[in-house]
Amino acid sequence: MKVKEVPQDDITFYEGEKRACYALNDEGKYVIVPSTGWEYEAVVNGLAVDELAAHLEKTRKEVLAGIRSPLYYHMESRQMNPQILAKTSGISVFRVKRHFRPGIFARLKPSLLASYAKALALSVEELKTVPDKSAGKGNDT
Template identity: 40%
Template sequence: MKKEEVPQDGDNLHEGTFKQIFYAVDNAGSYVQVSSVGWEPENVALGQAWEEVNKKVEEARRRVLAGEVSPIAYYMEKHLMEIPLLASYVGKFQWQVKRHLKPAVFNKLSDLMLQRYATAFKVSIAELKHIK
């Protein structure tokens, strides 16, 4: 791709806050770095992906409010985390994190354990316990 052909579709999901680096050929035939604010196919794909993520977050929120799962499930979806990653953040085995997804078990967690989860999700304990 030539330097002048690098896409600059300003209608992107980053709202102009992020730029990507592409390598393109300049007039001398050398590869150079060219920044781009995005291009339409990428923006469409990212938009669809984020719609799916938001649906999963909302479904997790609904399940928490219905008492089916603990708030940990909501924050895992919101932060795009899987059990292995969260377990490593809070210093627990995966099976323990799975147990903490049960509301009855979550309600008995110590303040120390709640603080570990709150730190992992970058929220307060109060926010962790009470989903809006």
């Protein structure tokens, strides 16, 4: 890759940041060139992001329909899985999975809710509900 071939496609999700790319200058020496993103990278990233967003939206509707507890939604929005959530909150995987059931989640002790809220960096109030709009918290990387 030559310096002038380093992609500068101004990808919006870079939010003005730049990534370092290695490229050859006119004298054939390698230099680091900051890049504003590559359109092809945006394509593959977009696929993954859309998929996560669609999945999260599906989960949100399931929570509203009373199929899963809000805990499940917040776990997914933090890109965690039950194993990571269990370790972060200090609650066993078995119990975490049990708390994905809305009925059981609704009866949780405040101390358990506080553990989950801390693990997910949310307030207890936020933990108990899901957002009204599908936009979520914007953390849907």
